[in-house]
Amino acid sequence: MNRFLRSLDSREQVAALFFVVFGLLVIASVSATLATFRRREPLDEAWHLELRHLRQLLATSWVMVAVFWFGWATGETMATILFGLIAFFALREFITLSPTRRGDHHSLVLAFFVVLPLQFWLVATRRFDLFTVFIPVYVFLALPVASALSGDTQRYLERNAKLQWGIMVCVYGMSHVPALLLLRFPGRNYDGKQAFLVFFLVFVVQACMLVQHLVARRFTRPPSLPAVSASFNWQGAAVGVLAGSVLGAALSFITPFRPEQALAAAFVACVAGLLGHLVMKALKRDRGVTSWGPRTLSITGANGLLDRVDALCFAAPIFFHTVRWYFGVQTG
Amino acid sequence: MAAKAFGLFLLGLIRVLTGSQARWYGCPPKAEQRIYFANHQSHADLVMIWAALPAELRSITRPIAAKDYWTKSPLRQWITTAVFNAVYVDRERKGDEDPLVPLIDALASGDSVVIFPEGTRGAGEEPQAFKSGLYSLAQKFPDVVLVPAWIDNIQRVMPKGEVVPVPILCSVTFGAPIRLEPGEERRAFLDRARAAVIALREI
Numbered sequence: 357m358n359r360f361l362r363s364l365d366s367r368e369q370v371a372a373l374f375f376v377v378f379g380l381l382v383i384a385s386v387s388a389t390l391a392t393f394r395r396r397e398p399l400d401e402a403w404h405l406e407l408r409h410l411r412q413l414l415a416t417s418w419v420m421v422a423v424f425w426f427g428w429a430t431g432e433t434m435a436t437i438l439f440g441l442i443a444f445f446a447l448r449e450f451i452t453l454s455p456t457r458r459g460d461h462h463s464l465v466l467a468f469f470v471v472l473p474l475q476f477w478l479v480a481t482r483r484f485d486l487f488t489v490f491i492p493v494y495v496f497l498a499l500p501v502a503s504a505l506s507g508d509t510q511r512y513l514e515r516n517a518k519l520q521w522g523i524m525v526c527v528y529g530m531s532h533v534p535a536l537l538l539l540r541f542p543g544r545n546y547d548g549k550q551a552f553l554v555f556f557l558v559f560v561v562q563a564c565m566l567v568q569h570l571v572a573r574r575f576t577r578p579p580s581l582p583a584v585s586a587s588f589n590w591q592g593a594a595v596g597v598l599a600g601s602v603l604g605a606a607l608s609f610i611t612p613f614r615p616e617q618a619l620a621a622a623f624v625a626c627v628a629g630l631l632g633h634l635v636m637k638a639l640k641r642d643r644g645v646t647s648w649g650p651r652t653l654s655i656t657g658a659n660g661l662l663d664r665v666d667a668l669c670f671a672a673p674i675f676f677h678t679v680r681w682y683f684g685v686q687t688g
Numbered sequence: 689m690a691a692k693a694f695g696l697f698l699l700g701l702i703r704v705l706t707g708s709q710a711r712w713y714g715c716p717p718k719a720e721q722r723i724y725f726a727n728h729q730s731h732a733d734l735v736m737i738w739a740a741l742p743a744e745l746r747s748i749t750r751p752i753a754a755k756d757y758w759t760k761s762p763l764r765q766w767i768t769t770a771v772f773n774a775v776y777v778d779r780e781r782k783g784d785e786d787p788l789v790p791l792i793d794a795l796a797s798g799d800s801v802v803i804f805p806e807g808t809r810g811a812g813e814e815p816q817a818f819k820s821g822l823y824s825l826a827q828k829f830p831d832v833v834l835v836p837a838w839i840d841n842i843q844r845v846m847p848k849g850e851v852v853p854v855p856i857l858c859s860v861t862f863g864a865p866i867r868l869e870p871g872e873e874r875r876a877f878l879d880r881a882r883a884a885v886i887a888l889r890e891i
Contacts, residue, residue, distance in 0.1 A: 444855070448707075452857040458847045464854040 366548035373555065373610070374425050381421060385414050416664060424558070427534075428551045433480050436534040440476035442665065447472065447526035449662045453643050454518045459508025463499050463516075467523055471495050475531050482538050488677075491528045496520055525636070526662070529669030532676040533557070539679065541612040552610040553679075556618075557625055560604045561671045564626040565633065568596030585637045593630055600626035625675040632670020636662070691770035698771065702739045706845060706858035710740035713891055714864025715835060717742050721800055723829075724749070724862070725822055726837040727815040727885055728804035731757065732846060732853075736839050737802050738772055740860040750775050750794050751802040775801060779808070788821055795829050805881065809848075815885060818878040826868040826877070836863040836881065838888035861888040 364372065388411050423442075427435030447468065456464060471491065478487035500516045536557065537550045571592035580589040604622020608615040640647070647663050702708045710717070726737060734751040741749055753774035759765045768774040775790045786792075794801055803825075805818035826834060841858040866884050868877055 448855040448857060451855075452841065456844060461847055461850050461854065465852045468854055469852070 369610075370428060370549065370551050373552065374421075374428070377421055378425075381414070381418055385418070388414055420558075420664075424551075424555065432534070432537050435537060436476055436480040439530055439534045440472065442661065443476070443527050443530035444468070444472060446530065446662045446665055446669070447522055449660075450522040450526055451519075453640075453645060454522065456519075457508060457510065457515060459503065459506035459510075460515055460519065462506055463502045463519055466499065466502055467519060467527075471523060472527050475527050476534070479531050479535050479538070484535070484538075487531070487535065491523060495523060499523075521639075525632075525666070525669045529632075529673055530665065532672035533668065535676055536672075536679075539676075544612040546612040549610075553612075556604070556607055556611050556622075557671065557675050558668060559607070560600045560622045561625055561629040561667050563603050564596040564600030564630060565667050566596075567599040568592045568630065571595045581634070584634060584641060588634060588637070597623065597626045597630060621675065621679060624678050625671040628674035629667035629671035633667040635670070636666040691766075694767070695771045698735070699739055702735060705853055705855045706736070706739075706842070708736065708739040709857065709859040710742075711859050711861040711891075713861050713888065715833075715862060717745055717862075719744060719748065720833055721795070721798060721829075721831070722749070722833045722835050722865075723795070723800065723822070723825060724802045724835045724837050725805050725818075725881065725885065726802065726839050726860070728806045728809050729839065729843040730809060730846060730848075732842050733804065733839050734772065734774065734802065736842050736858060737837065737860055745800070748798075749800040749802060752777050752791065752804065754779050756780070788824055791821070791825060792828060795825065795832060800832075805878070815882060818882045820874060820878065822881055823868070823874045823877050830868065833865045834867060834881070835865050836884040836888060837861065838863070838885055840889070861891055863888045863891075 388407065391407060423438060427438045451464065475487065475490060478490060499520060500512075503512060503516055533554060536553045539550060539553065540547065569587075569592075572587045572589060575591070577589045577591060579586055601619050601623040604625075605615045605619035607622075608618035611618050611621070613621060647660050699708075724737060726733065734753060738746060738749075738751055751772055751774050753768045753772070753776055755776040755778050757764070758768045758774065759776065768776070775794050777790055778785075778787050791801055791803070803822065805822040806816045807819045807821075808816075822834075825832075838861045839858070840861065841856055844854075844856050845858060846853040863884055866881060
């Protein structure tokens with residue numbers, strides 16, 4: 357089996373990976389559908405609710421995997437555009453729930469139609485040195501200028517901080533995911549397989565979040581930070597990070613790292629993702645909402661995207677820079 | 689053909705910018721003759737309601753458009769006529785002519801309409817007092833269902849005086865229909881209608 361996998365070229369290996377993932381999803385979806393036909397006596401409300409949660413989770417996974425497959429199949433530029441769109445929709449949700457004033461209009465136009473496209477263009481054109489400093493240096497200094505020029509000084513610092521933070525998480529964080537596709541690992545025979553690295557990051561972080569969520573649900577312990585989250589506790593977080601890290605080590609064969617390096621990289625990504633998720637929860641609490649999606653009721657349209665990707669937005673830049681500097685990776 | 693293509697383009701643009709979410713709270717989207725009445729904060733309001741309606745209802749629902757603004761340039765006129773199939777209403781009363789005549793014609797021919805009973809765009813948080821048009825229409829067409837609607841956030845997308853819209857999620861909440869009670873006074877009815885619109889903000 358292993359020899360067979362090694363005999364494939366990198367493109368075929370990535371294709372095989374997607375084949376396996378899609379296969380797993382098909383099996384999971386079919387069994388979830390079959391489970392709805394099963395009769396349970398007496399009728400178990402909780403069980404049905406659990407099943408509905410599972411089906412929702414599966415639906416999200418389908419969309420995510422389909423997006424990744426599309427991004428990979430259509431090439432690096434397309435993938436970058438795709439993540440640019442995700443960043444756009446995430447930022448749209450973020451701004452919707454952070455009330456802005458009339459004077460912020462020009463800064464918002466700048467953020468959505470100048471900063472966001474420029475950042476992803478920098479990624480696509482591999483200007484790595486500029487892309488890591490463009491937002492934290494240039495944009496963060498330029499936005500307050502735009503705000504000052506609008507002449508509105510009411511809650512000036514607060515408004516700028518809000519917008520800068522939104523850009524940092526949604527644009528800067530998200531842009532580091534497609535940037536992984538462009539990393540070059542000299543001497544490791546890894547060219548053309550960078551899609552695996554994106555898969556590695558997303559898979560490990562999502563697994564960590566999922567395990568943490570399940571542990572928190574199954575063993576109801578008092579929340580460690582009740583003001584921030586009603587479900588988060590350190591035990592669940594530790595188990596989640598542990599699971600993510602071990603999974604990372606087990607997946608080292610699809611990365612350019614040795615197992616212990618993969619373990620360390622996964623650990624860093626999981627911790628960053630988990631803490632990032634916590635930060636976003638604190639932000640949501642501050643805004644008095646439980647999710648970034650629209651309020652309840654039956655509605656049509658995109659929703660709750662930021663809830664799905666917030667951990668990734670934090671994990672991606674940390675993972676990227678850890679890999680790039682600590683593991684001595686070059687870009688180009 | 690051009691109008692259809694432009695309509696689709698506009699729909700896509702609005703979805704990307706605002707999500708154009710319809711929240712059917714008090715009534716389902718249904719193909720019956722209706723008067724939708726909503727708060728008015730921006731010129732984009734009529735576009736928002738138009739985009740929030742399902743395609744089947746969009747073709748039988750005619751939004752109201754201020755004649756002086758929407759006929760100023762040929763492009764605006766073309767958009768409101770060919771794409772929205774809007775009903776033009778004079779904001780300023782000229783002579784004895786009843787400004788409601790175009791609306792009455794539209795309702796008499798069986799179409800649904802979207803109106804903004806404040807008459808003009810409000811600047812504050814709460815809608816201004818409703819003008820009497822809604823009452824007259826409710827009197828003339830007792831069988832038409834009156835549906836209140838609250839348009840949320842649209843003023844943030846493109847504040848007055850700006851030209852570039854920014855993407856912010858907006859929603860249109862449709863509430864439970866109200867009706868004119870027998871013998872109800874004009875002012876009492878209009879205040880009740882306004883309260884029905886405001887009540888949707890918190891949902």
